[in-house]
Amino acid sequence: MPAIVETEEHKALRSAVAALGRRHGRAYDREALWSEAAKLGYLGVNLPEEYGGGGGGIAELSLVLEELGAAGCPLLMMVVSPAICGTVIARFGTEDQKRRWLPGLADGTRTMAFGITEPDAGSNSHRITTTARREEATGDWLLTGRKVFISGVDIADATLIVGRTADARTGSLKPCLFIVPRETEGFRRRQIDMELDAAEKQFELTLDEVRLPADALVGDEDAGLLQLFAGLNPERVMTAAFAIGMGRHALARAVEYARERTVWKAPIGAHQAIAHPLAQAHIDLELARLMMQKAAGLYDAGDDAGAGEAANMAKYAAGEACVRAVDQAVHTLGGNGLTREFGLASLITAARVSRIAPVSREMILNYVSHQTLGLPKSY
Known part of the structure; x- marks a missing residue:
């Protein structure tokens, strides 16, 4: 450990x-x-x-x-x-x-951006329909498919696209990763109109017979899920870090306000109705950080299986803690919590992202219930 x-x-x-x-x-x-x-x-x-x-x-x-x-x-x-x-x-x-x-x-x-989610393949990566086939004459790869909710494609030099290739022996499809430069012919993007205040934009991608050289394939064509989850576990750890940082920022603004805002004879932070929820938010964030540190430590130590479980738990705990911290911070400031001056209102939407992406809390609960607890799958 x-x-x-x-x-x-x-x-x-x-x-x-x-x-x-x-x-x-x-x-x-x-x-x-x-x-x-x-x-x-x-x-x-x-x-x-x-x-x-x-x-x-x-x-x-x-x-x-x-x-x-x-x-x-x-x-x-x-x-x-x-x-x-x-x-x-x-x-x-x-x-x-x-x-x-x-x-x-x-x-x-x-x-570099990362493209895995598709219109009909969100949490179920086994339903990815973006396919890659090798052209026998040239050795080039041809990619066809669609991706959605891909961050920062407009500022990325390339996107690491998750596609699927056919196994020569079984005919079944297996995941593979390809580096697709931004201006590659047939690689098109459309910005998604989001009600989210973020510097990085979201895009829908279309790949129409995108031709890539043989060396665009990352790693071994037969490695499949091993390579994919080598990237997804760090993604979950980093999403937890994103959420914990956001929650800490909101909590700090609320604590500062609660120390200074006086309604009757004492600052509002002296009242347990204000103080206790803020203390609870701090505890939740600290507990989420411990699980995040455990997940990162396991991953860095080369324990991919242990890191997978811990990274999912960390992402779940951090997302929940972040949403509660932001909500309590806004509530502590009252009307001021919705003003641009204090900058907390925009976090209400942003905090929800940490519950939704890159994997929903419900799918994490599914993972823990059948992978950790050994309960049967419902799907």
Whole structure:
């Protein structure tokens, strides 16, 4: 079992990232913060040193995202570019793919999106219909399909697309991952109109016989789910970090307000009706962080199975804690909680994302009920 107590190096990193977050604050410019975080080595802290990274793991990267979120300036693409795509390429990519992509992902000069969700294949990845077939004459791959709710495609240099290829022996379809550069012919995107206040936009993607060279395939064609979940477990850990940071930010604003706002003779924070729900929110966030740290530690130690269970639990706990913290923060401020001045109202919608994406809380409960508790499946 990895240690949960943070090292001195982790504490120093947390302090440094928190200082960076405070300099940018809630009204941050995404590009400016991304650039500065990259120059300081924070974006690639989990990537191998030989390719320009910091040589750390998901534990360090999740810490960075949590602290930026706590300062009110989370970088959503950290979940995708270094955590999912960078991890998959570092673990399974060819030497050429590592040299071509990892240094840029580490220093922030290149960004990669991740495309798995489809209109008819959300939580059930076995229903993915985006297919890839190899052209015998050239060895090229041809991809056809659709993806939805894919973040940051407009600012990403490429998208790591999850497709399916036919097993030569059984004919059954198995997942494979392909690097698709943004301007590839036949690769089209349409922005989805979201009622969500976020710097990163959401897109629907269409792949119409997209031709890719043989070396666009990441890893082994037969590795299947192993490679896919190598990216999905860090995604869940990083989503937990995103949620915990957001919850901490909302809670801090509420605590500050409760200390200063006086209605009768004492600040409202002196009243248990205000104080106790805020204390409960703090406890929930701390418990979620412990599970997130456990999940990151297991993943970094190479325990993919243990990390899968813990990462799902961490994402569930963090999403629930975040929603409750934001709700209580807004309620503590009353009418002020809905003003632009205090910046909490927009978090009401954002907090829901941590319950919904990248996997719903109901699917996590399904996972725990049949994978952990051994109960029969309902599907």
